[in-house]
Structure formats: structure tokens, C-alpha cells
Amino acid sequence: MKVAVLKGGRSLERGVSLRSAARVEDALERLGHEVVSIDAGGELVKRIAAERPEVAFVAMHGPGGEDGTVQELLEILGVPFTGPGVAACARCMDKVLAKHELRDAGVPTPDWFAFNETAFRELGAADALGELEERLGFPLVVKPSRGGSALGVKFAASWFEVPEALVSAFSYDDRVLLERFAEGREVAVSVVGSEPLPVVEAIPGGGDRYDFEARYEIGRTEFVCPAELDEEEAGAVTSAALAAYEALGCSGFSRVDLILTADGPQVLEVNAIPGLTDTSLLPQAAEAAGMSFEDLVERILELALKPAAA
Amino acid sequence: MEETPHRRRAHTRTRDLERYAGLFAARTGVMRSSAMRDLMAITARPEVISLAGGLPDTSTFPAATFAAQMTRIAQESTAEALQYGPTEGFAETVDCIVEVMGAEGMLPDPDDVIVTTGGQQAIDLICKTLVDPGDVVICEAPTYPGAVPVFCSYQAETIQIDCDAEGMRVDELEAVLARLDGEGRRPKFVYSVPSFQNPAGVTMSLERRRRLVELARQREMLVVEDNPYGLLRFGGEPLPPLYQLDGGDFVIYVGTFSKILSPGIRLGWAVAPPPVMEKVVLGKQASDLCTSTLTQHFVREYFGEGRWREYIADLVEIYRARRDTMLAALREHFPAQATWTEPEGGLFIWATLPEYIDTSDLLAKALREDVAFVPGQAAYVDESRGRHSMRLNFSGVGEEEIREGIRRIGKAVAEQVELYDALTGEHHLAEDSPGMPGREAEDMPVDVKAKPSSGPGHDLIPPGPDEGAVLPFRKKENTA
Numbered sequence: 001m002k003v004a005v006l007k008g009g010r011s012l013e014r015g016v017s018l019r020s021a022a023r024v025e026d027a028l029e030r031l032g033h034e035v036v037s038i039d040a041g042g043e044l045v046k047r048i049a050a051e052r053p054e055v056a057f058v059a060m061h062g063p064g065g066e067d068g069t070v071q072e073l074l075e076i077l078g079v080p081f082t083g084p085g086v087a088a089c090a091r092c093m094d095k096v097l098a099k100h101e102l103r104d105a106g107v108p109t110p111d112w113f114a115f116n117e118t119a120f121r122e123l124g125a126a127d128a129l130g131e132l133e134e135r136l137g138f139p140l141v142v143k144p145s146r147g148g149s150a151l152g153v154k155f156a157a158s159w160f161e162v163p164e165a166l167v168s169a170f171s172y173d174d175r176v177l178l179e180r181f182a183e184g185r186e187v188a189v190s191v192v193g194s195e196p197l198p199v200v201e202a203i204p205g206g207g208d209r210y211d212f213e214a215r216y217e218i219g220r221t222e223f224v225c226p227a228e229l230d231e232e233e234a235g236a237v238t239s240a241a242l243a244a245y246e247a248l249g250c251s252g253f254s255r256v257d258l259i260l261t262a263d264g265p266q267v268l269e270v271n272a273i274p275g276l277t278d279t280s281l282l283p284q285a286a287e288a289a290g291m292s293f294e295d296l297v298e299r300i301l302e303l304a305l306k307p308a309a310a
Numbered sequence: 311m312e313e314t315p316h317r318r319r320a321h322t323r324t325r326d327l328e329r330y331a332g333l334f335a336a337r338t339g340v341m342r343s344s345a346m347r348d349l350m351a352i353t354a355r356p357e358v359i360s361l362a363g364g365l366p367d368t369s370t371f372p373a374a375t376f377a378a379q380m381t382r383i384a385q386e387s388t389a390e391a392l393q394y395g396p397t398e399g400f401a402e403t404v405d406c407i408v409e410v411m412g413a414e415g416m417l418p419d420p421d422d423v424i425v426t427t428g429g430q431q432a433i434d435l436i437c438k439t440l441v442d443p444g445d446v447v448i449c450e451a452p453t454y455p456g457a458v459p460v461f462c463s464y465q466a467e468t469i470q471i472d473c474d475a476e477g478m479r480v481d482e483l484e485a486v487l488a489r490l491d492g493e494g495r496r497p498k499f500v501y502s503v504p505s506f507q508n509p510a511g512v513t514m515s516l517e518r519r520r521r522l523v524e525l526a527r528q529r530e531m532l533v534v535e536d537n538p539y540g541l542l543r544f545g546g547e548p549l550p551p552l553y554q555l556d557g558g559d560f561v562i563y564v565g566t567f568s569k570i571l572s573p574g575i576r577l578g579w580a581v582a583p584p585p586v587m588e589k590v591v592l593g594k595q596a597s598d599l600c601t602s603t604l605t606q607h608f609v610r611e612y613f614g615e616g617r618w619r620e621y622i623a624d625l626v627e628i629y630r631a632r633r634d635t636m637l638a639a640l641r642e643h644f645p646a647q648a649t650w651t652e653p654e655g656g657l658f659i660w661a662t663l664p665e666y667i668d669t670s671d672l673l674a675k676a677l678r679e680d681v682a683f684v685p686g687q688a689a690y691v692d693e694s695r696g697r698h699s700m701r702l703n704f705s706g707v708g709e710e711e712i713r714e715g716i717r718r719i720g721k722a723v724a725e726q727v728e729l730y731d732a733l734t735g736e737h738h739l740a741e742d743s744p745g746m747p748g749r750e751a752e753d754m755p756v757d758v759k760a761k762p763s764s765g766p767g768h769d770l771i772p773p774g775p776d777e778g779a780v781l782p783f784r785k786k787e788n789t790a
Contacts, residue, residue: 012674015351120732129733152671163733164666167726171671 001033003301004053004079006070008039011062012151012172020276021059023283027297028057040065048077055304056081057297058273063146066273067093082304084272088249092272096145096177098248102267105247108240109267110259111136112179114145117170129162136180143179144172155181182268184261187227189241190274190282192253192296193303196238197285201227223281225288233260240265252303255282337443337465353682359715362682364508364657365706366569367628371621379611387607395603397595399425399579403606406613407565407579413619414540416554418563418581424590425601429538429566429578433457433501435597436534436562436580437464439589440498446490449501450478452660452689452696454508454536457501461691466498468691475651477514478502480521487529499532499562504552506539506656509689509701513654516549523552526560532586536564539656541622544630546654559583567609569657570622575605629657632704632712639713643720645727650702657705660686662698663723666730669700672722681718 005028007021008014021037028035036051038044040060048056056079060066068089074081084092091098096114103109113132119125132140142165144152152172154165162178169176186204190197203222229237241256244267248254255274258265274282286296353362383391398404404423411418426432433456441447443465449457451470461468471483483500490496502522504514514522526533535552553563558581566578582590594600612618636659640650650661663669669685676682686699700719704712 010352010355012352012677117729120729126733126735151674163730164668166733167666167730168668168671170729171668171675171722171726 001055001301002036002051002053003028003033004036004038004048004051004056005059006038006040006044006056006065007059008041009060009062009064009070010041011060011064011066012147013061016275016277017059017061017065019278020061020280023276023278023293024057024059024297027294031294031298033301040070044070045073045077048074048079053079055079055301057301057304058083059276061273061275063093066271067146080304082300083252084248084250084254088251088254089272091248092250092254092270093146094175095143095269096175098270099177101247102244105243107243107247107267108265110180110182112177114175114177115166116175118174120166129159132162132178133159136178139181141179141181142166142169143177144169145175145177147172182259182261182266184259184266185227186257187229187237187260187265188255188257188281188285189238190253190255190285191242191245191250192286192299193251194242196242197282197291198226198288199229199234199237200225200281200285200288201229202281223279223284225281225284229260236260237265240267244270253282253300337463352677355680357680358677359681359707359711359718361702361704361707361712361715361719362684363703363706365703366573366657367625367705368572368574370624370628371572375612375615379608379615382611383604383607391604391607393603395600395606397424397591397600399423399601400603400606400610402610403577404579406609409613410541410567410570410618411553411563411565411581414537414548414551414554416551416563418553418558422558422581422584422587424580424582424587424594425606426578426580426594427598427601428568428573428576429536429564430456430460431594431597432564432566432578432580433460433534433536435590435593436499436564436582437461437466438593438597439586440532441466446495446497447499447501448483448486448497450503450507450510452509452686452699452701453501454503455684455688455701457536458688458691461501469497470690470692470695473507473510473512475512476518477504477507477512478518478522480518480525483522484525487525487531496529497531499534500526501534501536502552503536503538505537505549506542506653506658508539508656509658509684509686510660511651511653511656511658512660513546513549519549519552519555523555523561526556531560533561534564535561538564538566538569541570542626542629542657543655544626544633544653553581562586570625571609571612571618575608576602577605577609626655629655629705632707632709633659635709635712636702636704636716639716640720643717643724645720645724647727648723657703659702659704661700661702662686663700664727664730665698667723667726668697670697672700672719672726675722675726676719679718679722681715683719 005021005025007017009017025035025037036053038047056074058065058070058081060070064070066089068086071081071086071089075086091101099109099112113136115125139155139157142154142156142162152169154168156162156165166176186202188200188202201224203224237258237260240258244256245254248270250270250272255271257268257271259268274280276283283293283296291299353360403425404420407423408418408420426435437460441464445466446469447461447466448469448471451472453470469486471486472479502514504519506513522533525531533552537551540551553561563581564578567575568578580590633653637652640661644661647664648661650659653659670687673683673685684701686696686701687693689701690696707715
């Protein structure tokens with residue numbers, strides 16, 4: 001089969017995307033497919049139109065490739081593609097939108113407030129920040145709404161750290177959310193089709209929990225898969241993850257990041273197109289489920305071509 | 311060229327990861343990498359104006375000269391230029407090095423010189439020779455970003471001494487040395503880029519140079535002087551290198567052809583007293599046997615022509631104009647609260663922003679505007695430092711791009727300042743007047759967040775403009 005692997009793009013996660021794509025391309029070739037590698041740039045549409053692939057494997061992370069933009073183009077061109085559809089991608093990429101959807105669907109997610117820059121610049125939103133302490137408490141987490149990785153995510157231990165954290169978060173997006181800090185174990189559940197894979201736990205090796213570097217560096221964060229959870233905990237985490245996956249309309253594959261608190265799981269976000277590098281969580285979870293990387297890639301392709309097969 | 315068939319590696323499985331991780335040396339745990347590298351990879355996009363590199367301008371090197379010299383090497387020295395060479399380097403290369411050092415008033419003994427694969431290898435070999443895990447190495451704050459991973463990979467305990475407009479605060483160094491004395495420890499060496507420092511752009515004053523060399527003699531302490539830019543002076547009076555002041559007893563010298571000829575030839579050198587040199591040579595043998603003989607031949611040919619000083623003079627003219635352009639652009643586009651250094655040579659300006667701006671985050675914003683710089687944290691071993699500063703390079707791109715690049719960064723900074731003001735109700739604009747001469751000298755590369763490990767020494771924390779500056783958010787009274 002002729003498969004176009006879409007990678008790179010202009011997002012800050014370009015480097016991760018290139019590494020994900022390199023792994024996917026290898027696997028596809030081993031599976032006997034014809035691979036057309038496309039670095040998503042100005043020539044994207046022209047290249048796809050010229051190559052006429054039977055399916056596109058979208059191995060892009062961050063805005064552009066993971067937010068529905070590339071998916072929309074592929075729909076227009078009539079090329080089936082891997083991973084979630086346009087609307088699901090758009091919902092996952094925008095954390096504020098995603099959290100609204102999750103709350104409406106009854107999926108537990110930490111309380112939050114969202115602000116855009118205009119609110120501060122023109123509407124005096126700073127005066128509303130006083131409510132934060134009462135409504136969310138400290139510490140809280142300040143995040144750019146759109147941004148696939150931990151870039152721009154800061155903790156504010158007290159009031160006085162909020163403005164600086166906001167300035168950082170607004171460097172990545174014009175909308176940010178301030179979220180109640182959920183304390184607990186950091187876990188992730190990848191879903192392929194409608195099947196949840198074993199829970200992975202990330203145990204940070206010291207330093208910030210939200211350390212972008214640690215996520216991509218062997219040895220900085222320890223991953224345990226399957227996570228050491230009792231049956232009840234694993235069940236609760238998995239059902240919350242599946243509920244989130246469904247609430248956001250995901251299909252194909254995605255990864256749900258959660259915190260397992262003393263009061264049960266809280267969904268932080270859903271990554272529409274999670275990393276597929278050597279140190280990424282999805283491939284590790286698949287392996288724990290007895291799926292080789294090739295099996296995983298083949299399954300993802302199959303789901304792209306026959307969504308009903310889920 | 312026909313594509314060579316190659317094997318493609320299977321996906322690394324979790325078990326493999328664990329297996330390798332179990333084999334890694336302890337030093338890999340402290341090696342730096344990753345997120346920054348990912349961000350820097352984006353800066354390589356062709357549409358990005360990169361003020362992030364440290365690249366000299368090689369576009370003006372005469373192509374005809376290059377062609378003629380390489381041809382002569384091919385015709386007259388084929389066998390030798392393609393063969394291994396001595397670990398120390400060819401005597402002819404050392405002659406060129408002696409000539410270059412002589413241009414700055416130094417008179418090294420040719421036997422003390424080793425030709426290395428760039429100045430970077432010289433730093434690596436010196437660490438390899440001197441540093442055991444846990445040993446103390448002292449350098450400037452900020453320091454050359456390329457030295458940080460070297461110190462880390464030899465597991466040195468690195469202490470950084472603040473700089474001001476006159477370079478390393480040697481008084482602060484003395485305080486640190488006294489503290490170490492109290493702990494019964496002594497540093498293996500003090501690493502310094504005294505002239506047109508990378509990244510700060512500052513130059514150590516003559517008085518401090520003398521004091522540093524004096525300290526080295528009194529304490530029988532080694533100083534590693536890294537001097538890649540000494541000949542790239544645009545103004546002011548030349549100052550004697552530490553090596554010249556010391557005579558080569560306690561100062562180990564690192565030089566390079568990268569900034570005065572070409573970084574692509576990967577030729578640098580170290581000058582050290584014979585006992586140290588002996589070990590450095592052994593280290594070099596273990597690393598790569600010898601430096602490229604082909605490029606050593608090129609340097610020999612190039613110096614044989616006798617026009618190397620003219621080429622440097624040309625570079626100096628180009629860089630001076632670019633520095634002036636960048637300084638003018640900074641005055642025009644950076645907000646009043648920003649400060650920056652005014653280098654008299656070299657390749658870099660160091661700019662410091664208000665303490666609520668994190669330059670790594672700013673880089674993400676700047677990249678959306680297709681412009682890049684190096685966030686200040688790269689110049690610190692403790693990555694929580696340098697967060698509000700950035701290194702700007704003016705040698706690698708033309709004047710038009712410098713103007714536009716600084717305009718774009720300035721716009722991104724202005725937006726953050728405006729946002730912060732909206733968040734806190736503060737108005738900084740009246741605090742400082744733009745372009746006030748000398749203001750950059752005061753709190754330039756000073757980082758108010760000294761490492762907690764610097765101990766009780768309040769003297770290590772230079773007096774900031776405001777004692778409360780450590781707090782990122784100073785509106786406590788008004789908002790509580």
C-alpha cells in the first residue's frame with residue numbers, strides 16, 4: 001500500500017514529530033508498504049495530490065498537524081488518514097474547549113478558569129484574579145490552552161507567581177487556563193480503536209513534574225508499564241480515559257493523560273496524536289499489551305481505512 | 311550518487327531502553343540535551359532570522375584563494391595531506407599559531423603547543439586531564455554555553471562567578487576561593503573568556519586580569535584562558551591576554567582558527583606547561599590520534615600567503631558595522647527596562663529583560679515571528695539561572711536582517727511587558743529612560759537568584775536595583 005507519512009511542520013514539537021515519523025516510516029517499510037515521506041510545508045497539498053497515497057499517516061504533533069488543520073486538508077483531498085478526525089483534533093488541541101466537553105460529559109477534570117489576552121489587556125481581568133485563591137486554591141497550574149507538550153506550563157505556588165506564569169503561558173497561545181493542581185500519580189492511557197492499552201505511570205526523576213525535557217529523555221523520567229495499580233484503581237483510570245476519549249469524539253488512536261488522586265482519576269488532557277518515538281508512552285503501552293510497534297502501526301492504518309473495524 | 315542500501319533499525323522496545331539505560335555511565339545522567347535542542351532545530355528553518363548562532367561570516371573569504379590553496383595542496387602534498395600526522399600537530403601549524411599569538415603580544419614556547427580539533431576539543435582535553443567527578447571548576451556567570459556540557463560530562467561541580475561590565479568579578483572569585491579553603495577544597499581551574507566574552511560580550515579590565523593572574527600565582531591555581539575573539543576588536547585599547555601577563559606558568563591558553571579563518575576546518579590549539587601538556591597529548595591520542603592533516607595543510611598555505619591579518623581587518627570592519635546596527639536596533643526596539651552590553655569586539659551582545667520574562671518562553675513567541683536567539687539559561691550550569699537574559703549574535707547575518715530580527719524580538723518583548731503591566735497595574739515606562747549611557751553596566755549579566763548552594767555568602771549576591779527583585783511579582787502590598 002502507498003502510505004504518505006506527514007511529519008514536521010512548524011510547530012514547536014517539530015523535532016519530536018520527526019523522530020515519531022522516522023519510527024513509523026521504518027515500521028511501514030518493514031511491513032512492506034510504499035512510504036512517501038512528506039515534511040508538511042507549503043508544498044503539502046501539491047505533494048499529496050501528485051503522490052496520490054492510499055492513506056496518510058499523520059505523525060505530527062502540536063498546532064498545525066494535531067489540531068485538525070492537516071486533517072481538514074486530507075478530507076478535502078479525499079485521502080483517508082490515521083488518528084482522530086478534524087473535530088476531535090480541534091477539541092483535543094484546545095484544552096479549554098476539551099475541559100468544557102469533559103465536564104459536560106461528566107468526566108472528572110480539575111477545576112479551572114480560562115482567560116484570553118484581551119480579557120487582561122482590555123477588560124481588566126486582572127481584577128478577577130482575586131477569585132482564584134477562593135475558587136481554585138494554590139498551588140495552581142498555568143497552561144497555554146493550545147500546545148501539545150509541557151512547554152509554557154508553570155506552577156504558581158502563590159498569588160505572587162501568577163503574573164509571571166501568565167506571561168510565560170501567553171508566549172505560546174493567546175488563551176491560557178489556570179487549573180487547580182491535582183496531586184497524585186501521573187498516569188496515561190492510550191486507546192487504539194476502542195481498545196484501552198495498559199496504564200503507563202510516569203515517575204519523574206526529580207525536578208519539576210512538568211519538565212518538558214524529561215519527557216523526551218531516556219533516564220530523566222521513569223515509566224512503569226503496566227503501572228502498579230490495584231484492579232479497582234486501574235479500572236477507574238481506564239474508564240475515565242475511555243470516557244474522555246469518547247467525549248472528545250476521538251477515533252483511531254489517542255492518549256489520555258490523567259492524575260490518579262486520592263479521590264480517583266482526573267483527566268488532564270487528551271493528546272490526539274501522541275508521540276511515537278522510542279521513549280513515547282503509546283508504543284510502550286502497546287508493547288505491554290503484546291503488540292509490537294509494527295503491529296501497532298498496521299492496526300492504526302487499518303483503523304484509518306476501515307473506521308468501522310474499531 | 312546511487313543510494314547505498316542500508317539497514318533500518320527496528321523500533322527500540324521498552325526492554326531495550328531499560329537495557330541501555332542500565333549500561334549508561336553516571337555522567338550521562340548530568341549531560342544536558344533535548345528540549346532546547348528541539349527548539350534550536352526550529353531556528354534552522356530558512357525563513358527564520360537566526361541571531362542564535364555563533365557563526366563567523368565566511369561568505370567574504372575569497373573563493374579564488376581557497377581554490378588555489380587547495381589545488382596546491384593536492385598537487386604538492388597529496389601523500390602527506392592524506393596521511394595521519396603527529397598528535398601534537400605539524401610544526402608548521404604550530405608556527406602559524408605562534409604568529410597568531412604573537413599578534414596579541416604572547417610568546418609561547420612552540421613545544422608547549424598542541425593542535426586540537428577546534429578550541430572545543432582543547433576544553434575537553436583539559437577537563438579530561440584535570441577533572442575527576444566532584445572536582446570544583448570555576449567559570450564566569452554567564453559562561454560559554456559550549457563549555458557547560460563539557461564541565462557536566464566530566465561531572466565537575468561548577469561554580470559560576472558573576473560578571474559585570476569589567477568581566478569576571480574577581481573579588482567575588484576571591485570570596486569563593488576563601489570559602490573553598492574553609493572546606494579544604496581547591497578548584498582544579500578557573501575558566502574564563504576574558505576578551506569579548508561569549509555570551510556576555512564583556513571584556514575583563516586590565517586591573518582584574520592582573521589580580522586574577524596574581525591570585526593564580528599566589529595560590530598555584532590554574533586558569534584556563536579561552537580567547538577565540540581577541541583579535542576581533544572594534545574599538546578601545548587592546549589588553550594583554552592573561553597568558554601574556556602570567557608567562558604561561560599558571561595560565562593554560564586555548565585558541566582557535568574558527569573566528570579568524572574558518573570554523574569548518576576545525577582547528578584550534580592549547581598551550582600548557584610541559585607536565586600538563588604531556589597528559590593532554592595522551593588524552594588526545596586516546597580521543598582522535600591527530601587533528602586533520604588536510605586542514606593543517608590549508609592553514610599552512612593560507613598563512614604562507616601572509617594576508618591573514620588583512621582578512622581579520624576586513625572581518626572587523628564587517629562586524630563593527632553589524633554590532634553598531636544591532637545596538638541601534640536595540641535602542642529603538644527594546645523596552646526601557648531592558649539592558650544590554652556594548653561589546654568592543656567579538657560576536658555577541660547579552661541582553662537582560664525584566665525579571666518576569668522567561669526568555670525560553672519568549673523564544674517560542676519569537677519563533678512564531680521567525681526570529682531566534684539563545685535563551686540565557688544555556689550559559690548556566692544551574693538552569694534556573696539566566697532565565698531573563700538572552701544572547702544575540704551579530705556576526706552571522708547581514709545588517710538588514712539584524713534590524714528586522716531585533717525589531718521582531720522587541721515587539722514580542724513589548725507585548726509581554728504590556729501584558730505584565732495589565733496584570734499588575736504597574737507602569738514601568740517612567741522608571742528608566744531609554745538609551746541612558748552606562749545603564750547597561752550596572753545590572754547587566756547579574757542574576758539575582760544566586761544558587762542556594764552559594765552558602766551564607768550574601769556577598770555573592772550582587773546588589774540589585776531593588777532588594778525585592780527576587781520576587782517575580784512585586785505587587786504584594788497593593789494586591790494582598
